[in-house]
Amino acid sequence: EICKKYGNDRARLMDMVREVQESIGHVPREAFGLIASEAKTHRVEVESVVSFYSFLSDKKKGEVVIRLCDDIIDRFQGADAIGDALIKELGIGFGETTADGTITLEKTACIGMSDQAPAMMANDTVVTNLAPEKIPGLVKQLRENPEPQALVTEMGDGNNADPLVQSMVCNNICEAGPVILSDYRKDGGLRKALTQTPEEVIEDIKTSQLRGRGGAGFLTGLKWELTRQAPGPDKFVLCNADEGEPGTFKDRVLLTERVDLVLEGMTVAAYAIGAETGIIYLRGEYSYLRAFLEDKMNQRRVAGLLGNNILGNEGFNFDVRIQMGAGAYVCGEETSLISSCEGTRGDPTDRTPFPVVKGYMVSPTAVNNVESYCCAARIMDKGPGWFSSIGTERSAGTKLLSVCGDCARPGIYEVPFGTKLREVLRLAGAEDVACVCVGGPSGQMVGPAQFELGISYEELSTGGSVMVFSNQRDILEVADAFMEFFVDESCGYCVPCRVGNVLLKNRLERVRKGEGSPADLDYLQRLGESVKFTSRCGLGQTSPNPVLSTLKNFRPVYNALVKDNGHGLNKSFNIMKAVEDASAIAGRRSEIFHA
Numbered sequence: 397e398i399c400k401k402y403g404n405d406r407a408r409l410m411d412m413v414r415e416v417q418e419s420i421g422h423v424p425r426e427a428f429g430l431i432a433s434e435a436k437t438h439r440v441e442v443e444s445v446v447s448f449y450s451f452l453s454d455k456k457k458g459e460v461v462i463r464l465c466d467d468i469i470d471r472f473q474g475a476d477a478i479g480d481a482l483i484k485e486l487g488i489g490f491g492e493t494t495a496d497g498t499i500t501l502e503k504t505a506c507i508g509m510s511d512q513a514p515a516m517m518a519n520d521t522v523v524t525n526l527a528p529e530k531i532p533g534l535v536k537q538l539r540e541n542p543e544p545q546a547l548v549t550e551m552g553d554g555n556n557a558d559p560l561v562q563s564m565v566c567n568n569i570c571e572a573g574p575v576i577l578s579d580y581r582k583d584g585g586l587r588k589a590l591t592q593t594p595e596e597v598i599e600d601i602k603t604s605q606l607r608g609r610g611g612a613g614f615l616t617g618l619k620w621e622l623t624r625q626a627p628g629p630d631k632f633v634l635c636n637a638d639e640g641e642p643g644t645f646k647d648r649v650l651l652t653e654r655v656d657l658v659l660e661g662m663t664v665a666a667y668a669i670g671a672e673t674g675i676i677y678l679r680g681e682y683s684y685l686r687a688f689l690e691d692k693m694n695q696r697r698v699a700g701l702l703g704n705n706i707l708g709n710e711g712f713n714f715d716v717r718i719q720m721g722a723g724a725y726v727c728g729e730e731t732s733l734i735s736s737c738e739g740t741r742g743d744p745t746d747r748t749p750f751p752v753v754k755g756y757m758v759s760p761t762a763v764n765n766v767e768s769y770c771c772a773a774r775i776m777d778k779g780p781g782w783f784s785s786i787g788t789e790r791s792a793g794t795k796l797l798s799v800c801g802d803c804a805r806p807g808i809y810e811v812p813f814g815t816k817l818r819e820v821l822r823l824a825g826a827e828d829v830a831c832v833c834v835g836g837p838s839g840q841m842v843g844p845a846q847f848e849l850g851i852s853y854e855e856l857s858t859g860g861s862v863m864v865f866s867n868q869r870d871i872l873e874v875a876d877a878f879m880e881f882f883v884d885e886s887c888g889y890c891v892p893c894r895v896g897n898v899l900l901k902n903r904l905e906r907v908r909k910g911e912g913s914p915a916d917l918d919y920l921q922r923l924g925e926s927v928k929f930t931s932r933c934g935l936g937q938t939s940p941n942p943v944l945s946t947l948k949n950f951r952p953v954y955n956a957l958v959k960d961n962g963h964g965l966n967k968s969f970n971i972m973k974a975v976e977d978a979s980a981i982a983g984r985r986s987e988i989f990h991a
């Protein structure tokens with residue numbers, strides 16, 4: 397029945413296995429063959445999808461799966477104490493299920509709630525601002541009524557969003573800038589776009605100098621032009637709402653506060669490139685937004701803003717569907733995201749060809765971030781000159797920042813590009829700041845010497861994450877946690893990323909323990925650069941940044957930890973242990989070690 401609902405379409409395999417998991421709590425191995433035959437694919441394909449995504453499992457789990465957010469912000473805000481309280485109350489450890497089969501306890505990397513940490517998910521329900529004393533009541537309620545939605549009332553976290561969202565989260569908009577979070581003329585941009593030719597729309601986006609807001613900064617107008625010009629009968633508009641970078645939560649806010657603007661921008665893009673189908677790739681951790689988004693899309697269909705002959709424009713047909721992710725950070729990378737939308741593992745693929753030429757279903761595809769679509773709609777309404785007059789010469793417009801960590805006012809800040817980091821910290825009420833991670837774990841860890849730099853593509857580039865760490869924090873503990881994140885999230889395809897990140901983490905740990913030498917710092921630098929330049933996709937190409945940026949900006953911290961024995965040699969080096977470790981990491985048997 398589930399497979400039929402998706403037209404037995406192999407490209408909807410993700411939806412099929414997700415729905416099986418939602419209905420019976422797991423995807424039993426016995427069902428792999430049946431799903432495969434219904435979807436006209438191979439059993440191994442079903443198995444590879446279920447094993448790839450952390451939210452899917454072939455093992456039976458409890459009626460409720462608690463996923464405690466385990467990013468560094470949550471840890472510093474007390475997640476470990478919450479974990480201890482959950483272990484005590486449930487009588488199980490992480491990765492286990494209670495004997496009555498009611499509750500499974502897990503950790504997860506980041507659930508997009510860093511402004512309300514510590515936080516956790518109970519199935520699709522989010523509970524924020526946790527405290528150890530709240531845990532007994534929460535567990536009691538889940539045991540009596542394994543219906544996580546009821547926690548909304550119980551935990552009293554408040555919900556300012558549309559009742560359909562039922563997310564219990566506050567959106568914490570602290571600074572509303574002129575482009576996205578100010579008042580706007582609903583669908584004004586779309587109406588204006590439809591008075592122009594698609595080529596003129598693309599020209600406007602190019603003139604505005606809009607660059608991708610996900611972090612890479614590619615020119616949006618050029619991307620749309622290349623997609624329009626690429627040969628192919630079908631073209632696609634994809635919205636990257638995967639937002640998996642720890643510390644980022646601005647897309648969550650846009651998807652609750654500015655859904656119409658997101659859909660309007662996607663519709664403008666569809667008109668410009670000639671697409672009839674759009675997909676919002678929504679991260680699994682935001683599944684509580686799905687019904688809300690679908691309701692909004694229905695409203696737009698009724699209003700003639702989605703569907704056939706949009707706003708009376710004969711022949712302009714465009715509609716959007718939601719593709720749910722299932723807990724894989726790498727799917728934020730556009731080729732992985734496309735693989736996932738096609739129902740397979742979220743493996744990155746080689747570029748070339750680029751998605752603008754051969755993307756979703758081997759067709760020309762424009763993949764843009766949620767925020768980019770919002771900007772595009774506003775540019776069409778207010779004009780490209782208005783947009784490019786905001787910001788700096790090479791970074792036009794504003795940037796939405798998700799500020800979290802050690803500050804008085806964590807939340808969303810829309811600031812013109814070029815705003816100095818020091819000003820952002822002042823707005824957020826951050827004092828005695830030792831380090832700011834700009835751009836999440838894949839970004840840069842900077843110290844006070846860099847606080848005068850501006851938020852921009854040319855100075856401090858970020859997809860939105862700004863994590864603040866006071867001088868009470870151990871900076872290398874932060875870097876270590878980020879490396880742990882990358883080790884967990886590497887898809888394992890290429891050696892530099894799969895093995896290099898483990899080696900980086902291990903060597904960093906040695907230095908942190910005071911067992912390192914100056915040679916270890918050179919090793920970290922050289923290995924980090926190698927991983928960066930030899931990895932296949934954006935994950936591996938940015939994963940050494942926590943090590944490389946701390947080596948650059950916090951060298952005295954490292955120097956204080958390493959001992960120079962005068963020979964450049966590390967007396968604590970154990971060659972047999974090193975061979976054993978390397979063999980284990982590479983998954984190979986060492987003949988030397990086993991001789």
Ligand code: SF4
Pocket residue numbers: 726744885886887888889890891893894931932933934935936937
């Ligand atoms: Fe996979 Fe990492 Fe290689 Fe990307 S760089 S393909 S995430 S192993």
